[in-house]
Amino acid sequence: MGVSMVGTGPGTSAKGHYENVACPFCGILCDDLTIDRVADGLKVMNTGCEIARAGFERRVTDTPAQIDGKSVPLDDAIAEVAALIRSSRLPVFGGLGTDVDGVRAVMSLADHAGGVVDHALSEAQYRNFRVLQSGGWVLTTLTEARNRADLFVIVGSDVHALHPRFFERIVCNEKSMFSEQPAKRTVIFLGEGLDQSAATGPRIGEVLSLPCKADRIGEILVAMRAIAKGVPIADGDIGGLSRAQVDDLVKRCKASSYGVMVWAPPSLNFPNADLTVQAVAEFVKDVNLTSRFAGLSLGGNDGAVSAGAVCAWQSGFPLRVSFASGKPDYDVERYAMTRLLADKETDLLIWIASYTPDLVPPVTDTPMIVLGTPGLKLTGTPRVFIPVGTPGADHAGLLVRCDNVVSLPLKNLLRSTLPRAADVLAAIEAAV
Numbered sequence: 001m002g003v004s005m006v007g008t009g010p011g012t013s014a015k016g017h018y019e020n021v022a023c024p025f026c027g028i029l030c031d032d033l034t035i036d037r038v039a040d041g042l043k044v045m046n047t048g049c050e051i052a053r054a055g056f057e058r059r060v061t062d063t064p065a066q067i068d069g070k071s072v073p074l075d076d077a078i079a080e081v082a083a084l085i086r087s088s089r090l091p092v093f094g095g096l097g098t099d100v101d102g103v104r105a106v107m108s109l110a111d112h113a114g115g116v117v118d119h120a121l122s123e124a125q126y127r128n129f130r131v132l133q134s135g136g137w138v139l140t141t142l143t144e145a146r147n148r149a150d151l152f153v154i155v156g157s158d159v160h161a162l163h164p165r166f167f168e169r170i171v172c173n174e175k176s177m178f179s180e181q182p183a184k185r186t187v188i189f190l191g192e193g194l195d196q197s198a199a200t201g202p203r204i205g206e207v208l209s210l211p212c213k214a215d216r217i218g219e220i221l222v223a224m225r226a227i228a229k230g231v232p233i234a235d236g237d238i239g240g241l242s243r244a245q246v247d248d249l250v251k252r253c254k255a256s257s258y259g260v261m262v263w264a265p266p267s268l269n270f271p272n273a274d275l276t277v278q279a280v281a282e283f284v285k286d287v288n289l290t291s292r293f294a295g296l297s298l299g300g301n302d303g304a305v306s307a308g309a310v311c312a313w314q315s316g317f318p319l320r321v322s323f324a325s326g327k328p329d330y331d332v333e334r335y336a337m338t339r340l341l342a343d344k345e346t347d348l349l350i351w352i353a354s355y356t357p358d359l360v361p362p363v364t365d366t367p368m369i370v371l372g373t374p375g376l377k378l379t380g381t382p383r384v385f386i387p388v389g390t391p392g393a394d395h396a397g398l399l400v401r402c403d404n405v406v407s408l409p410l411k412n413l414l415r416s417t418l419p420r421a422a423d424v425l426a427a428i429e430a431a432v
């Protein structure tokens with residue numbers, strides 16, 4: 001089989017200096033990092049972002065491929081994976097923590113093998129997809145928000161924890177594309193327990209906090225729609241806020257010259273949260289009739305946005321697509337990875353997790369193949385484990401940003417010589 005492009009081991013020991021590096025460790029893909037390669041690995045030089053530092057500076061150990069926990073040559077592992085896929089009734093390709101080329105290779109293999117594709121973060125992504133599919137929305141981009149917004153409403157999402165530099169880069173920037181001294185901005189946190197510490201600095205005017213339960217934000221937004229349209233509603237408690245607070249929020253949204261409602265789908269983790277996203281989308285549309293207002297969805301960690309984009313342009317559908325019938329078949333409930341595992345409709349899980357050790361597969365007794373970053377926190381021994389590199393650290397790559405408008409190239413920082421998931425998957429497909 002001779003997969004000569006793959007190997008395991010540390011990268012070069014030569015020192016290196018990289019500027020304008022794109023960071024693949026969360027969906028906003030900051031592209032301004034300075035990274036040095038020092039004696040014992042990579043060092044992030046110009047940001048204290050904990051997620052970036054943990055991602056780049058993690059020591060990647062020399063891990064061989066394994067079958068049933070025993071080290072084997074890579075070609076043997078690939079041959080074993082191919083045999084398992086050949087004999088599988090319905091293989092599920094899950095996790096999908098990889099880059100654009102990696103997802104392309106997954107799609108090709110799933111098509112060839114008659115499998116199902118689903119990302120680890122699909123449940124969160126579908127809070128958005130359902131709204132996009134049913135009613136549409138008006139979204140802005142990171143760049144537009146950074147340069148034009150005068151009001152940010154953070155909707156029930158702990159943005160600072162998920163994306164530690166969002167405020168620094170998009171909200172608190174002291175200059176904009178259009179002015180050296182742009183007007184101050186208002187930031188409103190709608191929800192409880194949200195970290196507000198990053199909404200600070202000369203660019204920030206008022207910071208308001210409207211604490212309420214996340215699963216009642218939809219109720220507040222529906223009331224806001226009614227108030228904005230002049231429809232009478234009863235006074236009193238609205239989703240945990242007073243009528244005066246909700247009136248004030250509506251007034252501020254309508255008075256803004258470019259308001260943005262920001263959410264991160266993984267934070268809206270309660271039943272029927274897509275209805276909250278829908279309420280945001282509908283309110284945004286209403287305000288747009290008289291002013292400029294937009295939504296901005298973050299999230300998209302672990303290559304989730306790239307997986308959704310590639311699946312859509314290759315199959316015509318977002319994730320949760322089955323190729324078992326020989327053509328793409330889409331069903332958001334039927335082809336959910338967790339349901340297929342729980343109902344034992346699949347007999348083989350191929351899990352891909354290239355970025356962090358924390359993207360762990362669901363607990364299952366279904367036989368499992370893992371293409372993962374070394375150190376992945378597995379609870380059991382998979383049938384086959386093949387170590388793969390992290391795009392943007394161990395090899396070059398491409399990722400789609402969370403606002404879906406830009407694909408950013410990722411540099412090869414030579415952290416290790418681990419193979420690309422795309423190359424391993426292509427070798428598996430050739431062997432199948």
Ligand code: SF4
Nearest residue numbers: 023026029030049165
């Ligand atoms: S905020 Fe996200 S993309 Fe930016 S440096 Fe931190 S982890 Fe990387």
